Amino acid sequence: MSSSATLRQVLRARPFALLSSSPINIGSVGPYQVFDRHAKRLQKDRSALREGGARSRTVDYVRDEVADRMIERMVDIKRKFKSVLDVGSGSGHFSKLLEPETTQKVVMLDSSKELLHRDPDDAFEVEVERIHADEESLLSVVEPNSQEAVVSCLSLHWVNDLPGVLVQIKETLQPDGVFLGALFGGDTLFELRTALQLAEMEREGGISPHISPMTDSRDMSNLLGRAGFTLLTVDVDEVKVAYPSMWELMDDLRDMGESNAVIGRRNYIHRNTLAAASAIYKELHGHEDGSVPATFQIIYVIGWKPSPKQPKPLERGTGETNLKEVL
Amino acid sequence: MHPSTSQAATTLTPLRRFATHTTTTCSVQASAYGKCILATYTDVRKDACKEEFAKFGACLREAMKRK
Numbered sequence: 375m376s377s378s379a380t381l382r383q384v385l386r387a388r389p390f391a392l393l394s395s396s397p398i399n400i401g402s403v404g405p406y407q408v409f410d411r412h413a414k415r416l417q418k419d420r421s422a423l424r425e426g427g428a429r430s431r432t433v434d435y436v437r438d439e440v441a442d443r444m445i446e447r448m449v450d451i452k453r454k455f456k457s458v459l460d461v462g463s464g465s466g467h468f469s470k471l472l473e474p475e476t477t478q479k480v481v482m483l484d485s486s487k488e489l490l491h492r493d494p495d496d497a498f499e500v501e502v503e504r505i506h507a508d509e510e511s512l513l514s515v516v517e518p519n520s521q522e523a524v525v526s527c528l529s530l531h532w533v534n535d536l537p538g539v540l541v542q543i544k545e546t547l548q549p550d551g552v553f554l555g556a557l558f559g560g561d562t563l564f565e566l567r568t569a570l571q572l573a574e575m576e577r578e579g580g581i582s583p584h585i586s587p588m589t590d591s592r593d594m595s596n597l598l599g600r601a602g603f604t605l606l607t608v609d610v611d612e613v614k615v616a617y618p619s620m621w622e623l624m625d626d627l628r629d630m631g632e633s634n635a636v637i638g639r640r641n642y643i644h645r646n647t648l649a650a651a652s653a654i655y656k657e658l659h660g661h662e663d664g665s666v667p668a669t670f671q672i673i674y675v676i677g678w679k680p681s682p683k684q685p686k687p688l689e690r691g692t693g694e695t696n697l698k699e700v701l
Numbered sequence: 702m703h704p705s706t707s708q709a710a711t712t713l714t715p716l717r718r719f720a721t722h723t724t725t726t727c728s729v730q731a732s733a734y735g736k737c738i739l740a741t742y743t744d745v746r747k748d749a750c751k752e753e754f755a756k757f758g759a760c761l762r763e764a765m766k767r768k
Binding site: 572575576577578579618619621645646648649650652653654656657658 | 716717719720723724731732734735736738739742745746747748749750754757758761
């Protein structure tokens with residue numbers, strides 16, 4: 375009663391702030407909602423349209439770098455696929471790197487239509503199909519047991535129900551199908567996070583969420599195990615980028631479509647707080663040449679859907695070689 | 702076509718100009734403020750570096766007035 379009354383008050387007082395947000399039903403039962411998916415889709419669509427896509431292409435560097443490192447892991451899998459599903463493909467940073475030797479076809483799926491269609495088909499080396507759909511309800515567009523390989527390159531960090539999406543990915547895979555993913559880890563943008571927190575604390579006397587909570591590598595192996603994947607591989611890597619100042623970093627993040635989309639975020643930061651954060655960023659983390667670093671921590675995961683054909687550990691006690699002789 | 706970078710540089714938004722002032726025009730005051738935070742960053746509270754920020758803010762306001 376009282377909560378709906380306050381909500382109504384808020385709605386009456388600030389209709390403008392809620393226009394761009396999806397209706398979030400506080401009373402409903404479901405996965406915990408951290409991110410505003412509707413706002414995220416708008417941000418991504420806008421980022422792809424800014425200056426006719428030119429801004430979005432300039433800031434491809436992080437995704438291109440990670441896609442490049444991920445494709446190395448892909449070619450380590452000695453298989454030729456008929457089709458690969460790229461969940462949260464964006465404009466296809468990873469899909470563009472796929473070669474005919476690896477797969478005949480790639481299916482790109484993303485919730486942002488503009489980003490999905492940003493680049494023409496001839497930028498890809500293999501046949502492309504595009505599906506505009508929400509990654510969170512993968513099973514509504516992809517048949518279960520239909521995919522040989524599912525990949526996801528830097529998109530799962532905006533998913534509210536990560537365990538649920540991993541289960542859905544496993545369901546769409548055929549037995550012995552592979553999932554290959556890259557996600558932002560918890561240390562991502564720690565410089566910006568700390569600078570903004572210190573600035574808000576000192577200027578305004580409190581902090582609010584500006585950088586998303588992100589998963590870490592331990593959580594990922596647990597979640598993959600829980601979702602039913604086997605033969606897990608999880609490893610962590612970093613991409614460090616130097617910027618002239620905090621302002622260029624924030625501009626680039628916006629153009630990547632990676633602006634803040636945490637539910638309950640403040641829609642604006644006071645200028646003074648930003649100025650303070652910029653000064654703190656530079657003093658706390660800056661390089662000697664005056665530039666400032668930004669860290670992107672990447673978690674790479676590989677998991678397989680179980681199949682009776684897969685190699686299994688032998689029974690206990692069936693070993694025939696005495697290890698004493700080997701060592 | 703869309704504005705090229707040179708054109709964009711001449712029509713800076715107020716926030717862009719503000720950004721430039723925080724990093725170049727008022728870099729001395731910014732640095733002083735940053736050092737003050739750095740000295741107390743394990744125990745930062747509201748207005749811990751009020752004086753330093755007042756100088757930084759004054760410089761920024763002065764810089765924004767000039768065209």
